[in-house]
Amino acid sequence: MPRDPRFLALLGIGAAATAACCAGAWSQAGATAAAWVAACGGALVALYSLTTGLRYRRIAELSEHLDRALAGRRDVSFKGMGEGELAILASQLDKTVTRLVIANEELEAEKRALADALADISHQLRTPLTSLGIELELMRQAASTPKDAQRIRDCGRMLEQLQWLVSSLLKLARLDAGVVRLGRHRVDVAALVKAAQEPLAVAADLAGVAFRTHVGPGCSFMGDAAWTREALANVLKNCVEHTPAGGTVRISASEDAVACRIRVEDTGPGIAEKDLPHVFDRFYHGAGDAARRDEDVCNPSGVGIGLSLSRALLVAQGAQITASNVSPTGGARFDLVFAKVTV
Numbered sequence: 001m002p003r004d005p006r007f008l009a010l011l012g013i014g015a016a017a018t019a020a021c022c023a024g025a026w027s028q029a030g031a032t033a034a035a036w037v038a039a040c041g042g043a044l045v046a047l048y049s050l051t052t053g054l055r056y057r058r059i060a061e062l063s064e065h066l067d068r069a070l071a072g073r074r075d076v077s078f079k080g081m082g083e084g085e086l087a088i089l090a091s092q093l094d095k096t097v098t099r100l101v102i103a104n105e106e107l108e109a110e111k112r113a114l115a116d117a118l119a120d121i122s123h124q125l126r127t128p129l130t131s132l133g134i135e136l137e138l139m140r141q142a143a144s145t146p147k148d149a150q151r152i153r154d155c156g157r158m159l160e161q162l163q164w165l166v167s168s169l170l171k172l173a174r175l176d177a178g179v180v181r182l183g184r185h186r187v188d189v190a191a192l193v194k195a196a197q198e199p200l201a202v203a204a205d206l207a208g209v210a211f212r213t214h215v216g217p218g219c220s221f222m223g224d225a226a227w228t229r230e231a232l233a234n235v236l237k238n239c240v241e242h243t244p245a246g247g248t249v250r251i252s253a254s255e256d257a258v259a260c261r262i263r264v265e266d267t268g269p270g271i272a273e274k275d276l277p278h279v280f281d282r283f284y285h286g287a288g289d290a291a292r293r294d295e296d297v298c299n300p301s302g303v304g305i306g307l308s309l310s311r312a313l314l315v316a317q318g319a320q321i322t323a324s325n326v327s328p329t330g331g332a333r334f335d336l337v338f339a340k341v342t343v
Contacts, residue, residue, distance in 0.1 A: 014044065014045045126163075168309050175309075185225065209243045221255075228317065234310040243266045243267055252265075259337050264333070270329075280321070
């Protein structure tokens with residue numbers, strides 16, 4: 001029986017009208033007339049209930065077909081709907097679903113083609129860059145003066161930055177194309193933080209920056225360990241680059257019933273208020289980054305890719321990252337949140 005309030009209201013009106021007619025027939029023509037009126041009224045109400053029930057059932061079937069189509073089923077057909085206006089609606093929905101399926105298949109084919117193209121581009125770029133790095137090392141060993149050796153080392157640093165930039169741009173392109181397959185497994189945060197710090201150990205030591213870590217016991221979340229390590233490493237890299245010698249980068253992590261939270265703080269100058277809304281924008285850099293690049297063209301800070309890549313990797317896993325300052329006087333803070341529940 002349909003639960004539409006309007007249907008129930010119409011049934012009530014029909015029953016009331018039948019009762020009123022029966023009362024009028026009884027008073028004017030007696031019990032026999034009242035019985036015929038009641039029979040006719042009841043038959044009409046029953047016929048209306050039957051036809052409306054069938055119509056609602058057809059609508060329910062149509063809704064079920066749509067749900068299957070939205071769930072990704074590609075064998076959905078509305079051709080069995082053969083009732084008046086519903087048949088026209090079903091025909092139009094059938095055409096729409098068919099077009100959407102075709103468009104989705106074309107999009108999937110384009111994504112696969114783009115993934116193959118990106119893989120080929122990556123290979124084509126890495127090969128000459130690797131060869132160039134080897135040539136630079138040979139030139140440095142054969143340098144005749146310390147000045148020449150220093151120039152070659154500067155070229156090597158710029159080459160490393162170029163390799164990192166190319167790799168990051170390719171990862172962003174793959175994320176934008178939707179061809180990155182992220183896993184979902186239990187990730188131990190202590191191991192994650194350690195793995196993210198290791199590639200930066202030498203750079204942090206040369207910069208005179210120390211890491212301080214505090215991870216709660218058993219702290220973990222569901223996600224992709226490799227890509228999350230990449231995201232966290234980019235955040236740590238940004239903090240190391242903006243922390244002066246003698247400074248500290250602190251990493252803390254905690255877990256509660258709602259989420260796993262990782263916080264990264266540094267003792268650098270912090271983030272300007274006008275830059276806070278844009279720190280995760282692609283290729284964005286603040287005035288401080290511009291000054292650092294002017295002082296040292298080999299400095300990799302301020303490219304505007306690392307934090308953007310971190311956010312893309314985290315958002316793809318359903319996580320969040322926000323930026324703020326430890327205090328008004330300085331110190332950048334980044335909060336990574338891996339929610340356990342969806343509100």
